[in-house]
Amino acid sequence: METREIIRKKRDGGKLHREEIESLLRGYLQGMVRDYQMAAFLMASFLKGLDDEETIWFTDIMVSTGKRLDLSEIPNPKVDKHSTGGVGDKVSIVLAPLLSAADVVVPMIAGRGLGHTGGTIDKLEAIPGFRTDLSLLELRNTLWETGVVISAQSEEIAPLDRRIYELRNATATVESIPLIASSIMSKKLAEGLNGLVLDVKTGKGAFMKTIEEAEQLARKMVEIGNASGVKTIALITDMDEPLGRAVGNSLEIRECINILKGREEPGLSDLILTLGAYMLVIAEEMVVFNENDDSVSFKDIEITDELLDAKRLKLQGLIDSGDALSKFVEMVESQGGNPEVVANPALMPVAKNILPVEAPEDGIVQEIDAEGIGRASVLLGAGRQRPDESIDHAAGIILNRKSSQEVKKGDFLAVLHYNDDRNLEAALKLVRESFRIGKEPPPERELIKKVIF
Amino acid sequence: METREIIRKKRDGGKLHREEIESLLRGYLQGMVRDYQMAAFLMASFLKGLDDEETIWFTDIMVSTGKRLDLSEIPNPKVDKHSTGGVGDKVSIVLAPLLSAADVVVPMIAGRGLGHTGGTIDKLEAIPGFRTDLSLLELRNTLWETGVVISAQSEEIAPLDRRIYELRNATATVESIPLIASSIMSKKLAEGLNGLVLDVKTGKGAFMKTIEEAEQLARKMVEIGNASGVKTIALITDMDEPLGRAVGNSLEIRECINILKGREEPGLSDLILTLGAYMLVIAEEMVVFNENDDSVSFKDIEITDELLDAKRLKLQGLIDSGDALSKFVEMVESQGGNPEVVANPALMPVAKNILPVEAPEDGIVQEIDAEGIGRASVLLGAGRQRPDESIDHAAGIILNRKSSQEVKKGDFLAVLHYNDDRNLEAALKLVRESFRIGKEPPPERELIKKVIF
Numbered sequence: 001m002e003t004r005e006i007i008r009k010k011r012d013g014g015k016l017h018r019e020e021i022e023s024l025l026r027g028y029l030q031g032m033v034r035d036y037q038m039a040a041f042l043m044a045s046f047l048k049g050l051d052d053e054e055t056i057w058f059t060d061i062m063v064s065t066g067k068r069l070d071l072s073e074i075p076n077p078k079v080d081k082h083s084t085g086g087v088g089d090k091v092s093i094v095l096a097p098l099l100s101a102a103d104v105v106v107p108m109i110a111g112r113g114l115g116h117t118g119g120t121i122d123k124l125e126a127i128p129g130f131r132t133d134l135s136l137l138e139l140r141n142t143l144w145e146t147g148v149v150i151s152a153q154s155e156e157i158a159p160l161d162r163r164i165y166e167l168r169n170a171t172a173t174v175e176s177i178p179l180i181a182s183s184i185m186s187k188k189l190a191e192g193l194n195g196l197v198l199d200v201k202t203g204k205g206a207f208m209k210t211i212e213e214a215e216q217l218a219r220k221m222v223e224i225g226n227a228s229g230v231k232t233i234a235l236i237t238d239m240d241e242p243l244g245r246a247v248g249n250s251l252e253i254r255e256c257i258n259i260l261k262g263r264e265e266p267g268l269s270d271l272i273l274t275l276g277a278y279m280l281v282i283a284e285e286m287v288v289f290n291e292n293d294d295s296v297s298f299k300d301i302e303i304t305d306e307l308l309d310a311k312r313l314k315l316q317g318l319i320d321s322g323d324a325l326s327k328f329v330e331m332v333e334s335q336g337g338n339p340e341v342v343a344n345p346a347l348m349p350v351a352k353n354i355l356p357v358e359a360p361e362d363g364i365v366q367e368i369d370a371e372g373i374g375r376a377s378v379l380l381g382a383g384r385q386r387p388d389e390s391i392d393h394a395a396g397i398i399l400n401r402k403s404s405q406e407v408k409k410g411d412f413l414a415v416l417h418y419n420d421d422r423n424l425e426a427a428l429k430l431v432r433e434s435f436r437i438g439k440e441p442p443p444e445r446e447l448i449k450k451v452i453f
Numbered sequence: 454m455e456t457r458e459i460i461r462k463k464r465d466g467g468k469l470h471r472e473e474i475e476s477l478l479r480g481y482l483q484g485m486v487r488d489y490q491m492a493a494f495l496m497a498s499f500l501k502g503l504d505d506e507e508t509i510w511f512t513d514i515m516v517s518t519g520k521r522l523d524l525s526e527i528p529n530p531k532v533d534k535h536s537t538g539g540v541g542d543k544v545s546i547v548l549a550p551l552l553s554a555a556d557v558v559v560p561m562i563a564g565r566g567l568g569h570t571g572g573t574i575d576k577l578e579a580i581p582g583f584r585t586d587l588s589l590l591e592l593r594n595t596l597w598e599t600g601v602v603i604s605a606q607s608e609e610i611a612p613l614d615r616r617i618y619e620l621r622n623a624t625a626t627v628e629s630i631p632l633i634a635s636s637i638m639s640k641k642l643a644e645g646l647n648g649l650v651l652d653v654k655t656g657k658g659a660f661m662k663t664i665e666e667a668e669q670l671a672r673k674m675v676e677i678g679n680a681s682g683v684k685t686i687a688l689i690t691d692m693d694e695p696l697g698r699a700v701g702n703s704l705e706i707r708e709c710i711n712i713l714k715g716r717e718e719p720g721l722s723d724l725i726l727t728l729g730a731y732m733l734v735i736a737e738e739m740v741v742f743n744e745n746d747d748s749v750s751f752k753d754i755e756i757t758d759e760l761l762d763a764k765r766l767k768l769q770g771l772i773d774s775g776d777a778l779s780k781f782v783e784m785v786e787s788q789g790g791n792p793e794v795v796a797n798p799a800l801m802p803v804a805k806n807i808l809p810v811e812a813p814e815d816g817i818v819q820e821i822d823a824e825g826i827g828r829a830s831v832l833l834g835a836g837r838q839r840p841d842e843s844i845d846h847a848a849g850i851i852l853n854r855k856s857s858q859e860v861k862k863g864d865f866l867a868v869l870h871y872n873d874d875r876n877l878e879a880a881l882k883l884v885r886e887s888f889r890i891g892k893e894p895p896p897e898r899e900l901i902k903k904v905i906f
Contacts, residue, residue, distance in 0.1 A: 040624035
């Protein structure tokens with residue numbers, strides 16, 4: 001099959017056959033399709049689109065070019081959660097041990113931060129010794145032992161994904177819904193899952209600025225997941241404002257530990273329990289193990305509010321009992337991290353300097369721009385602009401006030417944590433501008449905007 | 454300027470600034486913009502278009518990244534002709550010496566054949582010793598001496614053009630009117646011309662299958678040429694049927710020599726004289742040399758049929774007098790070729806075998822599919838499918854009958870000339886299928902369809 005003809009077909013808006021996508025991707029892996037041909041194909045796909053079937057094939061072939069975790073012999077349901085990325089989004093770090101405490105196996109392959117959004121892997125690396133570069137074999141062994149693992153994407157899984165992402169990044173073809181969906185799902189489908197809950201962020205701090213875009217992306221991913229035998233549910237959730245109070249790696253792990261210890265954080269705690277409840281619904285109500293072999297089928301049930309409440313209650317119980325925290329300790333230990341951070345978070349990197357940001361007037365916080373806070377945290381060193389930059393795990397921002405809260409002039413709105421003061425002034429300005437203060441209470445924000453099955 | 458942002462702008466249908474196009478092309482020349490970024494840009498440009506101004510800038514920057522011929526000290530008008538390519542199109546080889554005999558300087562940089570269309574350079578290389586790899590310095594010296602030269606594009610002229618063409622060829626972005634126009638014009642504008650006549654082919658054997666496409670391309674090129682100080686006129690001409698009777702390199706040179714010796718060939722002779730007449734109108738009526746410096750301005754005149762007839766008559770006179778043939782001999786000698794071919798064309802490669810194609814029935818030739826004949830000649834070895842293939846200068850096809858001519862069953866429609874018989878059967882089949890024979894005389898074909906100023 002001639003590469004040029006495949007590009008031409010997509011250029012002219014045609015629908016590709018599975019064999020054509022396979023020829024392109026396998027040819028690229030083998031070096032017969034060149035970077036520039038893939039770049040032209042990606043631009044044509046960006047502008048002409050890939051339909052659901054093409055996206056499913058694209059994803060499936062991406063998965064099949066790499067290895068996948070085979071967890072079929074583990075007799076528990078395997079369910080993961082993935083977020084499209086936001087500011088202060090540390091949900092995975094609480095959810096993975098929490099669901100594991102509920103006997104769900106969680107084989108989580110997570111990413112690093114880029115631009116104004118943080119990454120789960122960066123956050124966990126704030127824990128001294130914590131290894132995120134587990135091989136597939138190590139992942140599998142750890143899952144057999146502890147039932148939970150959070151590790152970075154290895155070259156073994158969807159090896160083309162990183163190359164194609166780098167190409168898209170260099171050629172202005174990142175913001176394509178089918179390409180984003182297939183990139184995310186190609187990693188998730190290699191995890192050997194039965195179920196997947198997607199947290200598709202929308203709003204100022206999200207990749208998808210509008211709910212319509214978020215919904216398109218969510219539908220594509222749900223379509224791909226279900227077509228691949230993974231029961232997939234997507235929640236479209238708010239990312240106008242940072243999640244929780246901490247933004248930055250050590251600071252966020254500390255917040256996670258507090259939540260696992262039972263502290264409630266408005267918004268964040270609710271999101272954790274809701275996402276967890278959907279994971280538990282899939283694991284406990286929908287996954288059916290066939291008694292004769294390792295195969296799995298699904299029972300379609302109505303997900304009622306009562307059912308979700310029951311699951312939330314169960315998860316809250318596992319936090320209150322300390323089981324979730326124990327699982328976290330077990331996970332940290334199994335991945336080589338120092339579990340003492342639970343008792344003594346100061347074992348993680350701590351910033352040498354702090355600088356409070358004072359409220360300029362009396363009033364009520366109307367909103368806190370998530371992207372502004374995210375960009376400020378990057379300026380302080382907590383994130384990176386380019387994939388090869390290093391980060392400062394100690395740096396970040398604590399939000400002392402969140403929206404709807406009252407402030408008096410001079411109250412601390414936030415506190416900047418930093419070692420490097422090169423961009424301090426710009427970061428301070430950004431944080432100040434991110435807080436909008438008014439006289440009236442702001443309209444209530446809806447955290448979960450839509451659920452897509 | 455960030456390359457990615459330039460690609461993004463074109464991707465989103467924006468209009469680029471001159472500085473952005475310059476940053477992209479100069480960056481590409483310097484290796485800072487990568488092949489895959491250029492490929493993504495070309496696909497975005499293919500799908501979103503480049504407007505006239507962008508195309509003019511693109512072309513101008515392509516020219517300025519290389520060297521250009523400076524012929525300003527030669528006190529004659531410098532006029533060239535360029536064809537977008539067809540089957541049996543040997544017009545340039547007659548026109549260049551013919552116009553030179555009329556004291557017009559013709560600095561012709563020509564191309565090689567690809568696919569079903571032939572190339573002027575390949576044809577001339579059928580003449581033993583004929584050099585087509587002249588440096589800019591050699592071009593200039595030859596033009597001072599003989600006033601005419603036909604040579605291949607060197608790396609000195611528009612050095613990006615070849616790289617970008619190869620990239621387009623590999624990424625299915627060839628058929629873009631602004632990119633075609635700028636590729637052609639970037640070479641022509643480096644020739645130091647005052648005037649240019651473009652022969653934009655349309656029909657079965659042409660790149661532009663419809664007259665609408667041909668007209669779009671013609672207008673773009675006329676726009677670019679005039680904006681760059683080169684008086685440019687485009688003729689849209691028929692390429693449904695091969696030009697003349699010979700297709701193939703030696704065979705076509707032989708036909709050119711016969712025409713220069715005074716033989717008339719229906720269609721072909723007319724096209725040569727008409728294109729030449731427009732060149733002469735520009736050279737003799739429109740170009741005005743400033744007496745104080747080397748600058749040139751243009752007089753806008755109405756090109757009447759009478760004027761064109763007078764120019765045609767003058768050119769016919771230069772053929773009849775033998776002056777054009779003498780110029781051809783001079784040109785061949787000055788480029789190292791053996792001028793004896795004029796007296797003895799068999800000094801050029803001659804095929805070992807010939808095979809006649811007989812008429813299957815009595816009738817009148819309705820049409821001869823130019824693309825079919827072109828593809829058959831490639832199968833016999835006269836052309837190439839890929840730029841790096843070698844060709845057989847002896848191979849080709851002589852058309853014994855052209856459309857509107859009567860045939861009796863068993864008459865020779867054509868004769869195949871070949872050394873290599875590997876694809877003989879396929880070529881024979883193609884030639885047979887290319888002739889359509891009917892009972893009634895076919896409608897008359899219009900050779901020149903439109904003139905674009």
